[in-house]
Amino acid sequence: GHGQDFDDLSAYRPGDDVTDIDWKSSARAGQPVIKRYQRESNLPLILAVDTGRTMAAQAPDGDDKRALALAVAEIFGYLARMRGDPVSLVAGDAGRVVDRPARSGAEHAEMLLALLARRLDALTTGGEKDEDGERLAAGAPPSRLSAVLERVSTWHRRRSLVVLLTDTSHPDATAHDQLRRLSAQHELVVIQIADDAPITGDPGAVRDVEMAEDLPAFLRYDTALGAQLARADAARRASVTALLDSRRIEHAVVASDETLVDSIAEVLGRQRLATARRRR
Numbered sequence: 001g002h003g004q005d006f007d008d009l010s011a012y013r014p015g016d017d018v019t020d021i022d023w024k025s026s027a028r029a030g031q032p033v034i035k036r037y038q039r040e041s042n043l044p045l046i047l048a049v050d051t052g053r054t055m056a057a058q059a060p061d062g063d064d065k066r067a068l069a070l071a072v073a074e075i076f077g078y079l080a081r082m083r084g085d086p087v088s089l090v091a092g093d094a095g096r097v098v099d100r101p102a103r104s105g106a107e108h109a110e111m112l113l114a115l116l117a118r119r120l121d122a123l124t125t126g127g128e129k130d131e132d133g134e135r136l137a138a139g140a141p142p143s144r145l146s147a148v149l150e151r152v153s154t155w156h157r158r159r160s161l162v163v164l165l166t167d168t169s170h171p172d173a174t175a176h177d178q179l180r181r182l183s184a185q186h187e188l189v190v191i192q193i194a195d196d197a198p199i200t201g202d203p204g205a206v207r208d209v210e211m212a213e214d215l216p217a218f219l220r221y222d223t224a225l226g227a228q229l230a231r232a233d234a235a236r237r238a239s240v241t242a243l244l245d246s247r248r249i250e251h252a253v254v255a256s257d258e259t260l261v262d263s264i265a266e267v268l269g270r271q272r273l274a275t276a277r278r279r280r
Contacts, residue, residue, distance in 0.1 A: 051091050168240065
């Protein structure tokens, strides 16, 4: 609701955002004075979703990453509907990118969520789950986030709030140019769904989403290998975080259903403060 076009100056009242205080005007007036801006209404929401096969892996809480991604999309869609903002969807991978234009209304938002659910469900074979869970579908495509970002940048010109849904391995350096362009065109927030640790030493079957069989027991209990993988994962995540921070893109990691709402609230709060700082 915070616009970028200056409206007027007004005396500060309890409840006003302290980031809107104009300190020079306050010094001249002898009391706190805030800048008021014309409200931006109907700011479109673009759900940009990675539907690559790694999204079918398991999250740290044992849930399917796809379930968490859908929950995040539902929350943002709900917030947009409450504000009367139109919602669009760009979902894709190395195989295909689907694009649905921005429209308002609950029926349209539900249609987008149903389409996204079908795209994510297609990553696995479906049917009844066995004791080891669902198998990855033959030909399930890898991620290609650069294609998703390119579609958003090229086809969606109106300034919007873009919520990029992916995992903690993305976006990588191949998406640098698209991130630079997109963060200049739109308000961009990145929500990453965390992966479970591959080797923890706990009993029970473990399978990489891209493996046909369970991870052998002698590897599951190899603590040195587990530590090596943990270091590689930490380095990869640090690289992704550095890329996002270099573009001043607000981002959050969702690791479980319990922390999902708090993570979204925190990243939106940071995004609002960042937008206010850019206005000054």
